[in-house]
Amino acid sequence: MSKFDNRKVMPRYSVIAIVMTLAAVAVIGKTIYTMTAGKAYWMEVAASQKKDSVTVKPTRGNILSCDGQLMASSLPEFKVYMDFNALKNAGNDTAFIDSINYISKGLNDIFPEKPAAYFKQHLMEGYHKESKHWAIWNKRIDYNTFKEIQSLPIFHLKKYQSGFHYDEFNARRRPFGSLAQRTVGDMFGAKDTARCGLELSYDSILRGTNGIIHRRKVRNKFLDITDTPPIDGADIVTTIDVSMQDLAERALIDELNEINGNVGVAIVMEVATGDVKAIVNMDKCSDGKYREVKNHAVSDLLEPGSVFKTASIMTVLDDGLVDTMYTVQTGGGVWNMYGRDMKDHNWTRGGYGTLTLPWTLKYSSNVGVSRIIDLHYHKNPEKFVQGIYDLGLATDLHIPIVGYSPAKIRMPHKNRRGQYDNWSATALPWMSIGYETQIPPISTLTFYNAIANGGKMMRPRFVKQVVKNGEVIYDNPPQVIKERIAKESTIKDITRILTEVVSEGLGRKAGSDKFQVAGKTGTAQMSKGALGYKSGNINYLLSFAGFFPADNPRYSCIVCIQKTGLPASGGGMSGVVFHHIAEGIMAQNLKLSVTDACDSSSILIPSAKTGNLLATDYVLTALGFNVTNGWSGAYPFGNPVWGTTRKSGKSLTFQKEEAFKDNLVPNVHGMGARDAVYLMEKRGIRVSLTGRGRVIGQSLSPGDRIKKGMKCTLVLG
Template sequence: MSKFNNNKIIPRYSVIAIVMSLIALAVLGKTIYTMTAKRSYWMEVASLQKKDSVKVKPTRGNILSCDGQLMASSLPEFKVYMDFNALKEAGNDTAFVDSIAYISKGLNNIFPEKSASEFKKHLMEGFHKMSKHWPIWDERIDYNTFKEIQSLPIFHLSKFKSGFHWDEFNARRRPFGSLAQRTVGDMFGAKDTARCGLELSYDSILRGTDGIIHRRKVRNKFLNITDTPPIDGADIVTTIDVSMQDLAERALIDELKEVNGNVGVAIVMEVATGDVKAIVNMDKCEDGEYREVKNHAVSDLLEPGSVFKTASIMTILDDGLVDTTYTVETGGGVWNMYGRDMKDHNWRRGGYGTLTLPWTLKYSSNVGVSRIIDLHYHKNPEKFVEGIYRLGLATDFHIPIAGYSPAKIRMPHKNSHGQYDNWNATALPWMSIGYETQVPPISTLTFYNAIANGGKMMKPRFVKQIIKNGEVVYNNPPQVIKEHIAKESTIKEITRILTEVVSEGLGKKAGSDKFLVAGKTGTAQMSKGALGYKAGGTNYLLSFAGFFPADKPRYSCIVCIQKTGLPASGGGMSGVVFHHIAEGIMAQDLKLNVQDARDKESILIPSAKTGNLLATDYVLNMLGFNVINGWGGAYPFGNPIWGTINQDGNKLIFKEEKINRVNLVPDVKGMGARDAVYLLEKHGIKTIVVGRGRVIEQSIAPNDKVQKGMKCTLRLG
């Protein structure tokens, strides 16, 4: 007999089963209710606890000069805010109100443009509104400024206790300012997208790949969980030489100011490789200052004028139709060609009379060159244009800069009746002297560079390598476009003629007494489209293209200046810029050992300027002087260490001094121009230097508050 009483147990199990079934039905009903009626509410709650597929921006790659100096780099910038709701929930709202005077004063020290009372009023407005995202400062700030704000009362607490929070941005900065700005390129800051130059052309390489994270709230804290890590962008190494770029820019701007030019272009190219070492594009802005606005060097399709005559003479020499002894009659400087007068620049003074072929280039005779070409190609202009094409002037170089356009040189074309439909009798003579064609400065320079390179035409190169994590992932070697643009004899003859253009002809101002220069001047009226050449004030394109040293060419260079009205001279204006660039580059290439400056007979201790002690220490040690508290000359290129130098007998004693805060004007008295300008501009102060030597006076007193747009004049003596 079973010890269990079924009559008692079964009813109990039935009750339990019914209760469990009811609970299950209740759970199921609640689940359905949650999934339907309360779905939107719980989805909103869930969104507060997690966030899926959040993109993480990678760090954009750097753009480097040919020797590894930063020309464009990504640096963090911040926009700072207050969450007053979080501040109140953390119980720190009273402390904030008590500290508001200190906070406002601290913000005023960091941002002198706004008074402490204005900061206090602004912050209290957000406090009363209990804003969750109240801007402390409307503009982006750099990392150092961000850390200064973060050190203020209340703000130094965690974001959950203080309400102080921020948005971080990858800001693009150019340590060398506007140098090669249009070539290096710009970014649309707010959109973080490239807008021009190498930044745009190599955007996919520089940008990298976005990462993906999701966020989860764990124990009242949000954690970022990485799904796919971001891949940072690669660095690109350009061919730009910063010192040459700076030299070319200063030389061009000085001349533009002197002649009141509208636009200026200067390009320096390395002969053997085609590397673009410097490229300057200057426009005169409404305020009278010159800035880089457009990359004229690669995009301006203009009639090149007399620099094109070199190609015309090369074509006829290469075709063997004449030699350098050929003579041509230019008359009194005016020659009627098919009903239209061709004039030389000295036609009012009686012209040049009879000229040999080389002298047509030396004197840049329009009549001489056009008559030589017309006499030999008039019945077959296609042959002349084919010769120009053979020289590479019409080649598309596929330059990786937005706005680039290859040269446009018209090829004669006959219709079905054997008549020219895009050509007339005057086209050939005017094309031969640089009209009827459109050639950007980069194409003209590449042609002259090929002459300097013995006839080998190199593709203009702007980027040498792509580097990722310190390793070269792509090499872009020099590329030969044409092995020979002309016969070797033609190259030798034209090189000799171009050298004589500078030594004996109109290009004398481009020359140097230290080395040989070869090149050609150009002065052309600029067409105004349908209005022609003479509507209103006449605009001129003044050019000089050439290479140096002419006997062993290392660099080629072209300088173009656009200006309105006379005087206008390619040799006298653009040639002067070429001269300064060439002599500056050759001077920089003189690598002298500082130890050669030692004077063993001297017992004098040299005077040393206040400023960067590391650089001074290096020079003094190389000269053999005893330096106390120095570094043995081991760190000439480290981060600057500022201080003063005192003399004690035959010893020099270094004393380090900390530079005052970034919001106060530094004391630069006693420093050289280089250190003084570096220090002031690092504080955001624009500098004007007058005189030479060391700083004896600065127009803004030391320890004054730095204000936006400040300018300080330094007097040296």
């Protein structure tokens, strides 16, 4: 008899089968529900566990000076927030309440402008509102400040435990402040988009290419998986020389303050290459301060005035219609030309009488220049204007700065009846002295630079190279616009005349007793459009354009100043700025041998200040001194190595010191001003200096903890 009892087993089997069937039906029902009614919810859950096609921004490239100094660079900045909802879900809300006093005191130490009570009230307000994005501080902060906040109680925990989170930005910073601001350019910080200058012109090169990542949650952690890595932007090396830029800016601002000018422009160009070494644009703002607001140097289309007379005389010389012995009658300083009086600046004193051609430029005689041109081109003004075109003044220079406008010099045009439809009898005389034309300062300087360069016109160059990871990926060599703007004899004659303008004529204040200067003054009334030239107060454009040293030109320069009312003198005002710029540049280029300072019996072992040993080693090596444990001057621009220099007999030895901690006041005793200020301001301490020499005292004690807003007075002696 079988032991299998069908009556007992079958009911049990039926129950199991029914249960399994019901479970299967439930699973299928749940699946159908999930795929239909619950689809939106579960898609939202899935989306919270991943994120596809997240854009990763690359690091923007740097803008460098001609010698590799940073003029614009990208630095990380942060805005910090609290997610109090996440804090409570993680169960750390009690710990937050217990630590609120410590957190508030820590924030007060970091941001001393607000008391601890403010931070406590502010954070508790966000806590009670259960805000998910409560700003801890309403401004962007730098990396060091961010790390200080992140180290505070609760904030140091992971994001989903503390609720502490942040937004990171690529902030654009200029180490030299406003120096060459409109040329280097600006960024719209919030949008991270270029606004003007080289930042905008070379945006595609500097910006780089965005990367793509996707995020997945694995074991309760979000992992970033790179699909396409970002490609950082390349660096551009400009032609700007920081020291020349600073020199030109200070010289221009000093004169603008002295004469109460409205606008000032100064440009320095290297003769052989056309490299723009300095470009300054200053506007007087409502608070009386001068700032760079607009790039007048490349965008201002103004009547240039008497600096244009050089081109007029060159044209008539080059056409062979006159020579340097040619004479012209200027009368008593007033000459009626087709119903309008042409006046010289000294007409009230009787004028200049008879002048030779060179003296019309030396005295900047309006009557003399306009009569010479009118006598030889009145019946054929097209030939004169074509001569101006041939000199390159109307050439489109293709300046890589947004806002640039090429010069506008109109060509006479005849209608079908042979009559001029855009010309009058007075157009030629007034054009010859710098009116009836619109020329930006950069075009005028390019013309004078061509004279200095023996007639070869160079295109103004602002960017020399594009560099990526230390390698040159694009080289922008100097470009020749015109091989020769005039005959060799014309260039020699005009160079001699321009030299005499400075040595004997109205441009004396632009000259120097150390080297020869060649150039031309300009003083022009500025048109007010439909209101003409003389409505209300008269505005003047004061200019001086030239080059130096005249016998072997290295640099050309133009200075333009706009001011209201008299006195107004191109030579006496713009010429003074030119003088300071020229002498400053030549002094910077003056190099003397250390051996000239001692005789054959001298034993000279120099003393060196405490500070950056790399810079010290570079200088000592350049002077011919060897340091036993130095670098042979090979790394002058590396990261600083701090220490002292010791003398032992006839040898020098470096003694390195431990690196200063970023959160402590450094000891700068014995250092020069440059290293001391660098170390202090790198840590956010504002510095004021008194005296000269080495640091012999500092108002903050070395080793004190640094607080935001600290100030330190350094005494030098």
